[in-house]
Amino acid sequence: MRGRLSVPVPGLSAEPEVAPRVQSGERAELRRLMERLADGDRSAFRPAFALLWPQLRAFATRLVGGPDGEDAAQAALLRVFSRASEYDPGRDALSWALGIAAWECRTLRRKRERRREQTAGPLERLVAPGATPEEAVIERDLRLAAEEIAGTLRPLDLETLLAVASGARPASGATFRKRLERALARFRLAWRAKHGKE
Amino acid sequence: MERNDPTLTLETRARRSYELGRLRHALRLAPFVIVAAAAAVACGRPLLLAAALTCVLLPLCVGLSFTGGPAGRGVVPGLLAGAPALAMPLLIATVGHACFGEACLSLCLPACVVGGGIAGAVIAKLAVRQARDPRFLAAALAVAALTGALGCTISGAAGVLGMLAGVVAAGTPLLVAARR
Numbered sequence: 001m002r003g004r005l006s007v008p009v010p011g012l013s014a015e016p017e018v019a020p021r022v023q024s025g026e027r028a029e030l031r032r033l034m035e036r037l038a039d040g041d042r043s044a045f046r047p048a049f050a051l052l053w054p055q056l057r058a059f060a061t062r063l064v065g066g067p068d069g070e071d072a073a074q075a076a077l078l079r080v081f082s083r084a085s086e087y088d089p090g091r092d093a094l095s096w097a098l099g100i101a102a103w104e105c106r107t108l109r110r111k112r113e114r115r116r117e118q119t120a121g122p123l124e125r126l127v128a129p130g131a132t133p134e135e136a137v138i139e140r141d142l143r144l145a146a147e148e149i150a151g152t153l154r155p156l157d158l159e160t161l162l163a164v165a166s167g168a169r170p171a172s173g174a175t176f177r178k179r180l181e182r183a184l185a186r187f188r189l190a191w192r193a194k195h196g197k198e
Numbered sequence: 199m200e201r202n203d204p205t206l207t208l209e210t211r212a213r214r215s216y217e218l219g220r221l222r223h224a225l226r227l228a229p230f231v232i233v234a235a236a237a238a239v240a241c242g243r244p245l246l247l248a249a250a251l252t253c254v255l256l257p258l259c260v261g262l263s264f265t266g267g268p269a270g271r272g273v274v275p276g277l278l279a280g281a282p283a284l285a286m287p288l289l290i291a292t293v294g295h296a297c298f299g300e301a302c303l304s305l306c307l308p309a310c311v312v313g314g315g316i317a318g319a320v321i322a323k324l325a326v327r328q329a330r331d332p333r334f335l336a337a338a339l340a341v342a343a344l345t346g347a348l349g350c351t352i353s354g355a356a357g358v359l360g361m362l363a364g365v366v367a368a369g370t371p372l373l374v375a376a377r378r
Contacts, residue, residue, distance in 0.1 A: 037216070040266010045216060049209055074208060081212045082219035085266075 026051060027094050034093040037084040045081075053077060055094065056101050063105045065152045072108045076101035116144070149190045157183035224263035230277060231256045231345075234284055238348040241288040247351055255344040262337050268328060272337030279320040279338065280345025283313030283361050287352045310350040310357040314364025317342040321365070322372035330373060339365065 030051050036044035056076050061069035080097045087096065150158055160176070160183040235252040239245055263273045286309040321338045328334045343362060350357035 040220065040264075040270050045213060046209075049212055053208070077208065077212055078215040081216040082222075084216055085220050085223035 027092065030097075031089070031093040034084060034087045034096075035089040037081075038087040038089065040085075048084075049077075049081075052080060052097055056080070056097060059098055059101050060105055063102065064109060068108060068112065069105075072105045073101065075108065076104040079104060113144070145191075145195065149187060149194060152190055153183065153186055157186055161187065220264050220266065221260075224260045227259045227263055227273060227277070228256060231259055234277075234281075234345060234348055238284065238288065241291055241349075243288075243348065243351060248348060251344055251348050251351075255341070255348075258344065259341060262341075268331040268333040269337040271328065272334040273341055275321060275324045276338035276341025277345055279317035279324075280342035282316040283310065283342065283346025283364075284349035286310070286313040286349065287357065288349045291352055306353040307357055307360050310346070310353055310361040311364040311367075313346055313350065314361030315368035316364075317346060317361070318365035318367065318369030319372060322369035322376075325373065326376040330376065 030048065033044045033048040033051065037048055053073075057070065057073040060073035060076060063069065064072050076097070079100050083100070087093065150161065153161070156179070160179045164180060231252060235248050235255075238248045259273050259277065262269045264270070287306050290305050290309050321335065321342060324338065325331070325335045342365065343358075346361045347358050350361045353360065
């Protein structure tokens with residue numbers, strides 16, 4: 001897939017969106033190239049790289065979004081070539097590669113979440129004075145989920161939502177209201193895509 | 199492409215990953231070769247001789263498997279085909295048969311020839327499937343001969359020659375028949 005993707009939504013399965021767009025000729029060609037690579041034919045490396053990299057980048061960007069997607073795509077690409085000798089010619093090469101990419105995306109996301117939990121200060125962990133530990137955990141999880149969704153929004157949408165949250169509304173009310181409605185709609189859409197409910 | 203092109207850097211890294219992956223894949227054969235050598239030593243083969251044969255067999259298996267292609271595909275069939283030639287004389291030795299002088303000609307040498315015959319038949323059959331590629335055939339024969347030699351040296355040079363004769367005697371008719 002050569003085109004640019006729309007707004008990335010983490011957690012949304014991207015394989016059904018990416019895979020069908022790949023032409024069957026390219027798919028078959030990739031299969032042949034991976035088969036040759038598995039057999040040790042080095043001349044298949046460059047064309048396989050040229051076919052795989054855009055697919056993996058599109059897939060990972062769709063799944064994780066932004067620079068994280070690029071990182072995950074690179075890790076997935078290296079993993080795919082590292083495991084090329086194990087490739088079973090009976091399997092579809094693209095599905096196999098996307099499976100590896102999905103795993104890399106999940107690993108990267110978990111790493112980021114763990115790091116965020118570790119770096120969160122004691123004040124951030126303390127959600128509300130007097131709240132029960134259960135309430136605190138629920139609120140923290142909700143906040144993390146909202147932050148994750150916000151990270152996938154367009155910069156303008158994010159700016160609008162942050163302006164509302166901080167109480168700094170600009171003067172032109174009607175324009176801002178429309179922008180806010182659109183930002184909230186996109187936020188809800190992304191939330192539903194990830195969590196399935198509001 | 200420019201030197202600092204990130205795609206080029208990624209391609210280089212991907213290429214390195216591929217080569218390392220192939221090496222890791224090829225090294226999976228090493229335990230089988232080491233176990234074969236250990237079995238030969240455990241059954242009374244001289245340590246130095248077994249070590250010398252392993253020093254040739256191990257890099258050959260790993261190198262061919264790493265390189266890949268028809269020769270790489272011949273490594274595993276070669277190891278499997280050489281296993282009977284390795285096992286038969288060793289099994290005969292472990293059941294109490296002493297391989298000295300004429301006694302050796304009665305049991306150990308025929309065992310080497312039979313083991314070689316099995317190896318030859320297996321390799322010939324698999325070579326037919328690989329369109330009788332000479333690289334496949336050469337790699338499989340070399341690996342099988344070295345694997346079998348780990349056991350067949352029990353009968354000295356005659357054992358190894360007998361095994362090779364068995365390989366040729368069993369393999370050639372199959373290959374000729376397949377060509378017709």
